[in-house]
Amino acid sequence: MARKVVGFGEGDLRALAGTRSFERGLGYLDAVSGLEVGEGSVTAVVHGTDVYEVELTLDGDEGVSGWCDCPHGQEGNFCKHCVAVGLTVLRRAKTIPHQRATARARGSGLEAWLSALSRDELQGLLREHIAEDRELRRRLELRAAAARSDLGTVRDRIIALIDPRPFARYGYIEYADASGYARQVAEAASALRALTADGQAVQAVGLAEESIRVLGEAYGEIDDSDGVVGEAAAAVAEAHLEACGVARPDSARLAEWLVGTVLDDSNDVTDLDPLDYADSLGPSGLARMRQLAVEALRRRPSGWAERYLTERLIKAEGDVDALVALHAQDLDPFGATHLLIAEELESAGRGDEALAWAERGLWECAAERYIDGRLVDYVCVRYVKTGRAADAVAVRRDRFRLERSLAAYRQLRSAARAVDCWEVERAAALATLEEDARCEHGCRYGGPVLIDALLDDGDVDAAWGEASFRADDRQRERLADLSRETRPAEALGVYLRLVERSKEPTGDRAYEHLAQLLLGARDCHRALGTEEVFGVYLAGLRTELKRRRKLMSILDRHSL
Known part of the structure; x- marks a missing residue:
């Protein structure tokens, strides 16, 4: 009966929330208050760690959906608070039709009453609410200023919305106040978009940039654990992008602003992607942005943001030589950068140059005991593909002699078997490991690699011969198991x-x-x-x- 009345049942709530959240919601039934039934929705307050507002949308035969301003709910989940409200609705299912009818009557009565009011009466009612509701007053002031093109007032209103000080009771914005501040920032973003729509895109660009600056300066003093301020700030950035698309600001100035904002260490609130502005910047603006990024990297060679921005801009232009030159300025001692360069060149169809860079990496890192294994694999795979399998064996042999590890032994074995020379290579490799075993009586991580290599080859008898006076417990147990x-x-x-x-x-x-x-x-x-x-x-x-x-x-x- 309950499902027919409200359009859902306990099974639907469990399916939406999951068993864990559904079971937790059972414990919040007594925490639900202020249940209000509308024509197609239900709102209530749930008292938990904080006081949370919940709204369930009832869609008849299509089921139910829910929203809650708790952290879990704001991530789009049907949380335990939604479950509690849903269960409360089911408990009161018999009264729902009457409450819906009452809600419809209230709505119709309100509409009829407003329609019957004179203009003076409506204005008086609105003034009454403006006097009582500060947020409503600010929104309407902003609309009024935009309608009469009073850009000074519009600017003041937007900056007031962005201003964090009214929420910073102790010098910073606490977690509990972050959502309120985020709502104001989102309102400012809406106002910026409205300016653009009203033909004031140039002014919207400037105001958005000022807003982003203020947000960047304030964000370090905000507990934005739920990310709500960050989301609202992203809306401001989107409004700026939209305004730039309409206003077409000076490309050089826009490029300078974008680079300055992206490289500003204090601006962590917006994740601007300069390439999103490619249409507004045009070729000259992109070129100017790349120039500025290169200059910034030259001033601070160790700057991660400078390097990342420069690399992205060069990639966007498809300038492979410039990208290679950039990476070549800071070569990793273990070969990772050589591999990166090789991959970029290969993607550009320059395979010979790619292999040359990879070989250079092997040569320059030859003395390192540990080298990026992907670089070694890259070279060996390409040697095999081009009929140079013997050269791949030589590379694996050199790495084994330096590393003396089981992994290097396995790689040498695989390469040597491909050209039918493993018997010779194995004898030399085992002799090397035998020498290590005599000198070290073990290795850094346990018994000699020699025993592991013999076991990996399946030569159990030879492994027993070595294990009698050299193996560690792990190796002895492995031998016993075999x-x-x-x-x-x-x-x-x-x-x-x-x-x-x-x-x-x-x-x-x-x-x-x-x-x-x-x-x-x-x-x-x-x-x-x-x-x-x-x-x-x-x-x-x-x-x-x-x-x-x-x-x-x-x-x-x-x-x-």
């Missing part, structure tokens, strides 16, 4: 030693690891035909660690 059936006695010895070391650590992960070690040990005993011995060992271990209930539970789950 040898439960072929070398059960040796694997069992590894598992039992690791179990003893794993008794002390606690926590789910440690207990799960201990269980896996025991499972490995059990498999070894089965292969040896000594399962009874394992049973006695396991019983003793459970007795020793019986106070660790979580461990006992995990062992039970694994049937241990």
